[in-house]
Amino acid sequence: MGPFARALLASSLFLLSSLVAGLTSSLQQVTNLPSTQNPTNAGFFYYKPTTVKTNPAVIVAIHFCTGTAQAYFTGSPYAQLADTYGFIVIYPSSPNSGTCWDVSSKQTLTHNAGGDSFGIANMAKYAISTWGADATRIFVTGSSSGAMMTNVLTAVYPDIFAAATVYSGVAAGCFMSSFGGVDAWNSTCAQGQVSATSAYWAAQVHAMYPGYTGGYPPIQEYHGTADTTLFPPNLNEEVKEWAGVFGYNAAAPTQVLQNNPASGYTKSVYGPALQGILGQGVGHTVPIMGNEDMKWFGFVAGGAAPPKGGSGSGSGTTTSGGGTTSSSSTAPPTSTSSSSTGTPTGGVAQHWDQCGGQGWTGPTVCVSPFKCTASNQWYSQCL
Numbered sequence: 001m002g003p004f005a006r007a008l009l010a011s012s013l014f015l016l017s018s019l020v021a022g023l024t025s026s027l028q029q030v031t032n033l034p035s036t037q038n039p040t041n042a043g044f045f046y047y048k049p050t051t052v053k054t055n056p057a058v059i060v061a062i063h064f065c066t067g068t069a070q071a072y073f074t075g076s077p078y079a080q081l082a083d084t085y086g087f088i089v090i091y092p093s094s095p096n097s098g099t100c101w102d103v104s105s106k107q108t109l110t111h112n113a114g115g116d117s118f119g120i121a122n123m124a125k126y127a128i129s130t131w132g133a134d135a136t137r138i139f140v141t142g143s144s145s146g147a148m149m150t151n152v153l154t155a156v157y158p159d160i161f162a163a164a165t166v167y168s169g170v171a172a173g174c175f176m177s178s179f180g181g182v183d184a185w186n187s188t189c190a191q192g193q194v195s196a197t198s199a200y201w202a203a204q205v206h207a208m209y210p211g212y213t214g215g216y217p218p219i220q221e222y223h224g225t226a227d228t229t230l231f232p233p234n235l236n237e238e239v240k241e242w243a244g245v246f247g248y249n250a251a252a253p254t255q256v257l258q259n260n261p262a263s264g265y266t267k268s269v270y271g272p273a274l275q276g277i278l279g280q281g282v283g284h285t286v287p288i289m290g291n292e293d294m295k296w297f298g299f300v301a302g303g304a305a306p307p308k309g310g311s312g313s314g315s316g317t318t319t320s321g322g323g324t325t326s327s328s329s330t331a332p333p334t335s336t337s338s339s340s341t342g343t344p345t346g347g348v349a350q351h352w353d354q355c356g357g358q359g360w361t362g363p364t365v366c367v368s369p370f371k372c373t374a375s376n377q378w379y380s381q382c383l
């Protein structure tokens, strides 16, 4: 590591530790969630300020790949915000080696069928039954793998969550494993090569909770244009997915707001329940917009998410947004191929290509001057 990188790391560590300085309480753990409710044994950590509101709201804040509950507790602003606004934060901790969340197995992608999503849903239920949390104000957010899980929870447990914010994820179901793999990495999706219609994605979401007739949580989707871990086209797939569920037109935002919620970001509003927010030049780590989250979750005035919208498959067509989806086709997604992907030629991986990771059989050498850089144990990339 060069001196510049070391200085960067040191300053970001300083930033992290400063986020937990001066809190009224500390990170605690619940260890008695039975395995029937938490079959994958995901860690259940929480932050409860010394003083919370009566029937407090809850934010479930989900860590990134290689992360932990502790890392997200110290590295995100939610504990400090909990002190200010009197809510409880639940920090699930991934049980998987790696440690990314399982967003690929049939179990985790099906309502009440098990997987990591089931355990997290039951942590939220525990907060309601044990701490008297307000069942109508359970929110969910996360970064990267935690952002993927946020989309999954919004799709699989729409009955539990009131609203969601997603920092650099993929559409719910996009990491679906063709061989049923638990916590499997999906390079096709990660590299932004999965493209489907709104109707297809909405059908996927409805299939994750068949017979559900209620509304779906309003959702904000953040992504950076310079994301080389989960490529930028993933934002469009997320937008198409939820536009399909809410009955909006993913191709025609009703409003496009420049430099919102921060300089360099463009917020596209597709209807009251869906916003796509693109950060120009921002990489995989989109900084968490704590104040914007507080607005979206209704703790602060000015931009609160509406009540749940759209409807489940059990009640016919979705009409709440008044828009139309861009296509009625439910054809399976297409994988777009580009010259830099597909069967490797010459045994040398190009810039941005995968060059390693568990199960990888392609080239492990990068074209000069790029270096094979591990994102996690499943995925290395020429950067």
Ligand SMILES: *[C@@H]1O[C@H](CO)[C@@H](O)[C@H](O)[C@H]1NC(C)=O
Pocket (backbone or CB within 6 Å): 173, 174, 175, 176, 177, 178, 179, 186, 187, 188, 189, 194, 333
């Ligand atoms: C990756 O996900 C897509 C759907 O998003 C799926 O079609 C494909 O089979 C998955 N790949 C693997 C290796 O599971």
